[in-house]
Amino acid sequence: MKFPKKRCVAMLLAGGQGSRLLVLTQNTAKPAVPFGGKYRIIDFPLSNCVNSGIDTVGILTQYQPLELNEYIGNGQPWGLNRSHGGVQVLPPYAQSEKSEWYKGTANAIYQNMAFIERYDPDNVLILSGDHIYRMDYAKMIRYHEEHDSDVTIAVRQVPLEEASRFGIMNTNPDGSIYEFEEKPKVPKSNNASMGIYVFKWSILKKFLTEDENDPGSDNDFGKNVIPAILHAGHKMFAYAFEGYWKDVGTISSLWEANMDLLGTSPEFNLYGDGNAPIFARNYALPASYIDTGSKNTNCLIAEGCEIYGLVKHSVVSTGCRMGRNAVVEDSVIMPNTVIEEGVIVRNAIVGEGCILRRGAVVGGSFQPDEQRQIAVIGKDHVIEVNQVVKPGEVI
Amino acid sequence: MKNVMGLVFANIYDSSLGQLTNKRTQASLPYGGRYRQIDFTLSNLSNAGIRHIDIVTQYNFQSLMNHIGSGEEWDLKLEVGGLEFITPYSMGQSENFRGKLEAIAAASEAYLSRGKEEYIILADAAVICAIDLAEVIEAHIASGKDVTVVVKSGIANGSKQLDLAVRLDQDGEIADMAVDYAAPENYLASMGMFIMRKDLLLRSAAACVSRNRYRFEREFILQDWLDRLISVNAFEFDNVALFNESTEEYFRNNLAIIRRVVRHSLYRDGLTIYTKVRDQIPSYYGEGSQIDDCIVADGCVLLGAASNSVFFRGVKLSNGASVRSCVVMANCEIGIGAQLEYCILDKDVKINAGVKLIGTMEHPVILNRGDVV
Numbered sequence: 001m002k003f004p005k006k007r008c009v010a011m012l013l014a015g016g017q018g019s020r021l022l023v024l025t026q027n028t029a030k031p032a033v034p035f036g037g038k039y040r041i042i043d044f045p046l047s048n049c050v051n052s053g054i055d056t057v058g059i060l061t062q063y064q065p066l067e068l069n070e071y072i073g074n075g076q077p078w079g080l081n082r083s084h085g086g087v088q089v090l091p092p093y094a095q096s097e098k099s100e101w102y103k104g105t106a107n108a109i110y111q112n113m114a115f116i117e118r119y120d121p122d123n124v125l126i127l128s129g130d131h132i133y134r135m136d137y138a139k140m141i142r143y144h145e146e147h148d149s150d151v152t153i154a155v156r157q158v159p160l161e162e163a164s165r166f167g168i169m170n171t172n173p174d175g176s177i178y179e180f181e182e183k184p185k186v187p188k189s190n191n192a193s194m195g196i197y198v199f200k201w202s203i204l205k206k207f208l209t210e211d212e213n214d215p216g217s218d219n220d221f222g223k224n225v226i227p228a229i230l231h232a233g234h235k236m237f238a239y240a241f242e243g244y245w246k247d248v249g250t251i252s253s254l255w256e257a258n259m260d261l262l263g264t265s266p267e268f269n270l271y272g273d274g275n276a277p278i279f280a281r282n283y284a285l286p287a288s289y290i291d292t293g294s295k296n297t298n299c300l301i302a303e304g305c306e307i308y309g310l311v312k313h314s315v316v317s318t319g320c321r322m323g324r325n326a327v328v329e330d331s332v333i334m335p336n337t338v339i340e341e342g343v344i345v346r347n348a349i350v351g352e353g354c355i356l357r358r359g360a361v362v363g364g365s366f367q368p369d370e371q372r373q374i375a376v377i378g379k380d381h382v383i384e385v386n387q388v389v390k391p392g393e394v395i
Numbered sequence: 396m397k398n399v400m401g402l403v404f405a406n407i408y409d410s411s412l413g414q415l416t417n418k419r420t421q422a423s424l425p426y427g428g429r430y431r432q433i434d435f436t437l438s439n440l441s442n443a444g445i446r447h448i449d450i451v452t453q454y455n456f457q458s459l460m461n462h463i464g465s466g467e468e469w470d471l472k473l474e475v476g477g478l479e480f481i482t483p484y485s486m487g488q489s490e491n492f493r494g495k496l497e498a499i500a501a502a503s504e505a506y507l508s509r510g511k512e513e514y515i516i517l518a519d520a521a522v523i524c525a526i527d528l529a530e531v532i533e534a535h536i537a538s539g540k541d542v543t544v545v546v547k548s549g550i551a552n553g554s555k556q557l558d559l560a561v562r563l564d565q566d567g568e569i570a571d572m573a574v575d576y577a578a579p580e581n582y583l584a585s586m587g588m589f590i591m592r593k594d595l596l597l598r599s600a601a602a603c604v605s606r607n608r609y610r611f612e613r614e615f616i617l618q619d620w621l622d623r624l625i626s627v628n629a630f631e632f633d634n635v636a637l638f639n640e641s642t643e644e645y646f647r648n649n650l651a652i653i654r655r656v657v658r659h660s661l662y663r664d665g666l667t668i669y670t671k672v673r674d675q676i677p678s679y680y681g682e683g684s685q686i687d688d689c690i691v692a693d694g695c696v697l698l699g700a701a702s703n704s705v706f707f708r709g710v711k712l713s714n715g716a717s718v719r720s721c722v723v724m725a726n727c728e729i730g731i732g733a734q735l736e737y738c739i740l741d742k743d744v745k746i747n748a749g750v751k752l753i754g755t756m757e758h759p760v761i762l763n764r765g766d767v768v
Binding site: 036037038076077262264270271277278279280282284286287288289290291292295296297298299300301302303311315316317318 | 427428429430467468653655658661662667668669670672673674676677678679680681682683684685686687688689690691692693694698702705706707
């Protein structure tokens with residue numbers, strides 16, 4: 001039986017080990033790392049898909065897939081439980097002749113070409129699972145189609161002095177790309193690739209197969225596939241994106257992105273204009289209780305919390321408990337963590353399910369001119385009574 | 396508990412809740428910042444492993460159906476069993492059911508007798524509690540009685556009218572039973588939960604209705620108990636149970652959730668209360684906000700001051716506004732410098748800047764859905 005074809009299938013690369021997130025990704029795939037009080041990083045690209053009318057998403061993962069699998073489930077929280085399409089987690093699997101891990105981003109898609117083929121799409125959207133942003137992919141796909149482009153790459157302007165850290169797209173005045181430079185020493189422009197690509201499926205299929213047959217290739221989109229398509233003379237366009245976008249692949253960027261949610265007009269407004277909600281798996285938790293005397297200012301507190309202490313300029317996630325005289329400042333508290341009486345947490349990220357016992361001190365304060373160092377506590381850790389976790393320490 | 400089904404009555408005290416139930420059933424009244432009253436009933440049944448629940452509703456049921464949907468949140472979206480709505484219209488009946496017995500008799504053939512369950516639990520959404528119904532079912536079977544009624548002490552006070560009240564003797568046997576009675580303190584109040592064999596219920600309902608008896612407590616439970624046609628066992632529930640049968644009770648019990656003992660009794664491990672999920676962002680507490688002793692759901696933006704109040708989802712509290720002892724339902728907006736005390740704001744109410752509204756604990760100011768003041 002043949003199903004109706006899809007205009008676009010999204011493939012979300014969630015495979016990275018996320019080693020720069022240290023203890024936070026010890027038992028958790030990077031896209032499953034909690035963010036913003038009640039979300040996980042993957043909620044952002046997934047919600048973007050749904051809000052852009054894309055109803056078929058493959059998630060490519062290979063490290064610590066258990067939690068991610070459980071979180072995604074049947075895709076119902078994102079409205080992705082469809083009879084045809086929907087969301088599927090695609091781990092590497094043993095094929096008849098060989099069994100192998102994903103060798104690179106391109107290889108991950110190559111190994112799942114059969115998944116894409118089932119939907120016979122016009123285009124394939126390739127996404128990363130570690131960026132926080134809100135984007136209407138439908139606009140980018142329309143741009144791609146209007147230009148009859150073979151590959152369209154989303155770019156954003158970065159300060160020229162930082163451009164050498166990114167993949168830079170050098171474009172003609174009409175937006176077509178004539179050159180791609182991966183981390184150039186002397187950048188010619190500041191159009192940085194966001195790792196978001198729209199491919200014509202026919203082109204992608206051809207070049208993934210060729211790339212796979214090239215033993216010298218690293219099977220990477222940025223390094224191998226994109227340059228190969230460009231050299232073959234195919235039409236490649238840059239699609240300029242303006243708006244908040246953050247790679248949360250490091251501790252400091254993860255912390256910053258959380259802080260960017262705060263304020264009455266935050267850098268990144270989770271609510272947006274109300275038309276493109278960020279969906280998440282919601283758990284059955286009561287509304288939060290805020291006790292007398294807790295003067296919480298400039299903070300986000302999610303549901304299911306009991307707050308007896310003071311929260312300042314921080315994000316406190318679902319299901320946390322905080323005792324009297326406890327202080328949380330400039331910090332991110334991930335879900336279901338217990339902060340007992342008198343605990344002081346400053347400039348820290350505290351992982352899920354931790355217990356900070358009475359009188360513990362985590363992190364410290366910094367002067368404005370000092371380099372901020374974020375203390376990190378991994379998932380399910382217990383910090384003992386009066387234990388001190390130094391600024392920048394990682395446990 | 397594949398052997399037990401649930402039957403929930405959604406419209407029990409609509410008339411005594413005034414304007415709050417103008418456009419909704421009592422069952423769909425908001426409670427506790429993010430729930431509807433029926434969430435507790437459905438969750439209690441679901442937590443006991445009951446996977447077949449019928450909901451009897453007569454009017455104003457659009458918001459209830461919208462809330463419950465397929466029953467997915469309570470794990471009731473199933474191939475076999477699951478959730479069904481029983482309305483007078485689904486029975487080909489043009490008039491409303493006059494009482495529970497009439498509804499049961501009418502739904503007997505098409506709905507209730509179809510399932511294979513041996514037992515049935517009747518409940519309504521008037522009493523909010525977290526109860527382990529598996530334990531109640533076990534106690535019922537162990538008692539060997541025909542019917543078990545779940546009762547609560549400390550409710551009867553000589554002035555509150557009770558649907559059904561019982562007095563127990565030293566052995567815990569029912570010594571006296573009364574209906575529609577402002578029973579004295581030594582009586583226990585029925586929580587509106589009954590367990591019995593389904594065939595007994597259907598047989599009795601048919602027999603009652605054929606004699607123009609339709610009031611469940613008066614004309615079946617009490618009458619047949621007095622006539623010694625049935626034996627009745629009382630199961631005493633020893634945790635927090637909040638009776639929301641009038642506007643005043645509704646107001647008081649909504650604020651009660653702020654108290655730790657009540658909160659911890661209603662939200663217990665293993666007795667999760669499920670509700671319809673909405674994607675709201677975590678609540679934001681602004682610089683200079685002062686939120687004391689409050690319940691706050693997701694999606695609020697709180698810039699002003701509040702104490703002893705319950706905020707449902709998506710409430711905006713402006714700078715300089717002050718809210719004391721209020722129940723503020725979803726998506727209300729409270730303007731700059733507004734002062735509210737002892738108010739119930741139904742959904743989508745907008746309070747303009749500087750408005751002052753002061754009620755009392757006994758007579759809260761009630762604003763209707765969508766009101767602009």
